[in-house]
Amino acid sequence: MKKSKYIQLVLITAALASCNQAKKPDWDDNAKMHIRSDSTAPYTNVYHHGGIGTALLWYYAFRPYGNYNNGYYQRAGYYSSAIHPSSNIGSNGFKAAVSRGGFGRSGFSVSS
Amino acid sequence: MQRNQIIARNNWQNEVEKLGFGFHSTNVPYWDESVYYSFEMPEILAIEKATNELWNLCLGAVQHVMDNNLYSQFKIPECAIPMIEKSWTEDHPAIYGRFDLCYKDGQIKLLEFNADTPTSLYEAGIVQWFWLQDFDKNKDQFNSVHEKLINYWKYLKNYLNPGTLHFTCLKETLEDLTNTEYLRDCAIQAGIETKLVFIDDIGWDNDGKQFLDLEDEPIKNIFKLYPWEWLLAESFGQNIPHDSNRALWIEPAWKMILSNKAILPILWELYPDCPYLLPAYFEQGTLTNYVKKPFLSREGANIDLVMKHISLAKSDGQYGNEGFIFQELFTLPNYADHYPVIGSWVIGQEAAGIGIREADSLITDNKSRFVPHLIQ
Numbered sequence: 001m002k003k004s005k006y007i008q009l010v011l012i013t014a015a016l017a018s019c020n021q022a023k024k025p026d027w028d029d030n031a032k033m034h035i036r037s038d039s040t041a042p043y044t045n046v047y048h049h050g051g052i053g054t055a056l057l058w059y060y061a062f063r064p065y066g067n068y069n070n071g072y073y074q075r076a077g078y079y080s081s082a083i084h085p086s087s088n089i090g091s092n093g094f095k096a097a098v099s100r101g102g103f104g105r106s107g108f109s110v111s112s
Numbered sequence: 113m114q115r116n117q118i119i120a121r122n123n124w125q126n127e128v129e130k131l132g133f134g135f136h137s138t139n140v141p142y143w144d145e146s147v148y149y150s151f152e153m154p155e156i157l158a159i160e161k162a163t164n165e166l167w168n169l170c171l172g173a174v175q176h177v178m179d180n181n182l183y184s185q186f187k188i189p190e191c192a193i194p195m196i197e198k199s200w201t202e203d204h205p206a207i208y209g210r211f212d213l214c215y216k217d218g219q220i221k222l223l224e225f226n227a228d229t230p231t232s233l234y235e236a237g238i239v240q241w242f243w244l245q246d247f248d249k250n251k252d253q254f255n256s257v258h259e260k261l262i263n264y265w266k267y268l269k270n271y272l273n274p275g276t277l278h279f280t281c282l283k284e285t286l287e288d289l290t291n292t293e294y295l296r297d298c299a300i301q302a303g304i305e306t307k308l309v310f311i312d313d314i315g316w317d318n319d320g321k322q323f324l325d326l327e328d329e330p331i332k333n334i335f336k337l338y339p340w341e342w343l344l345a346e347s348f349g350q351n352i353p354h355d356s357n358r359a360l361w362i363e364p365a366w367k368m369i370l371s372n373k374a375i376l377p378i379l380w381e382l383y384p385d386c387p388y389l390l391p392a393y394f395e396q397g398t399l400t401n402y403v404k405k406p407f408l409s410r411e412g413a414n415i416d417l418v419m420k421h422i423s424l425a426k427s428d429g430q431y432g433n434e435g436f437i438f439q440e441l442f443t444l445p446n447y448a449d450h451y452p453v454i455g456s457w458v459i460g461q462e463a464a465g466i467g468i469r470e471a472d473s474l475i476t477d478n479k480s481r482f483v484p485h486l487i488q
């Protein structure tokens with residue numbers, strides 16, 4: 001039934017072990033936080049289910065955002081799905097050309 | 113098939129975490145190695161045969177639904193039909209599915225088919241295999257999940273669009289991420305260039321009519337652990353037919369037919385002599401002992417088990433707007449008030465192994481436990 005005696009994992013062990021070490025930030029649940037992702041955008045208050053104190057810190061991480069031009073990567077800014085769209089885009093024309101967040105609203109897990 | 117109680121490894125949490133299995137417990141263990149199931153080889157061969165036959169019947173049923181335009185019976189929106197038929201006629205890549213089977217008194221019966229977004233793949237392919245190496249490495253297991261995943265990714269590599277194969281799932285769910293990253297791990301070992309992008313982060317470039325990752329790399333191929341009915345209900349879903357890259361979505365859109373429980377009455381109508389199928393209908397009709405299931409539901413939600421018009425077990429949930437099917441009752445076997453369901457994997461068109469989830473009630477819900485198995 002089992003054909004091989006050797007199983008190798010090249011990616012998953014390290015990647016998931018690191019993901020599983022989420023630390024609870026020591027902000028209190030009622031703390032208010034205003035965030036923007038680039039200096040051309042207005043600050044807005046952050047809302048997240050359960051409040052900041054119960055959320056995983058990495059959810060708020062700002063992910064690098066850019067494009068390739070003639071083989072070179074140009075960073076255009078940062079993006080976080082935890083903050084209001086207006087605070088992600090601002091007047092940065094490059095970021096405004098692409099909309100994000102159009103998937104991923106239907107559930108918290110697909111577990112079946 | 114026997115249930116055996118044993119002492120779990122002293123340090124089992126550490127052992128499974130070393131494998132990258134981080135969601136082994138909630139407030140109670142989800143991974144439960146204080147129990148295992150043992151099978152005789154003829155029993156395993158019977159499950160393998162049933163799985164292969166059911167897969168072939170399912171392919172026939174998909175063709176039947178298309179030929180007879182039965183989409184309305186599945187409550188599949190009209191806008192999805194061209195996508196479904198295109199993915200079928202162009203043979204878009206598909207890699208896996210999981211039949212949930214009831215094995216009792218020598219009979220194997222199909223309860224449902226998780227054809228689009230099955231989970232527990234990592235537990236079945238990796239965690240229970242390494243458990244067996246510690247418990248009794250001279251024994252065997254019905255488990256070629258890992259080898260088949262790598263081999264089938266190698267095969268599918270030739271059918272992908274040129275470029276990266278993206279993998280996507282929801283953020284904030286370690287279970288979904290583990291399943292997705294495991295599939296990506298196998299694709300990497302098959303020599304495919306891959307990238308992870310959370311589904312919440314996917315971008316739509318309206319000028320170029322294309323989906324982009326966070327580095328603005330166009331998405332040409334994408335494995336998604338995210339159901340088609342959710343994709344289509346969301347704002348970006350309407351962009352899929354207009355995608356200038358014609359990205360290949362895995363699992364393909366035709367899996368919408370098989371992952372919908374409306375397939376169960378269709379299968380019964382087409383193949384009433386199949387020993388693995390239970391009578392199933394769109395109406396209760398003359399059934400007095402039956403299970404009422406929503407077309408689309410997850411983790412045993414909104415299920416009603418009825419015997420002689422009296423409800424034996426019922427679960428809550430948010431599903432059922434699309435409608436229900438009625439399947440003749442065939443209760444799970446009772447092992448000292450534990451009820452196992454066998455998840456039988458199809459990978460690359462072939463039976464590939466099993467994973468067992470055990471519940472304390474007749475409905476296998478989100479509190480069920482994954483327990484390992486071996487072949488005697």
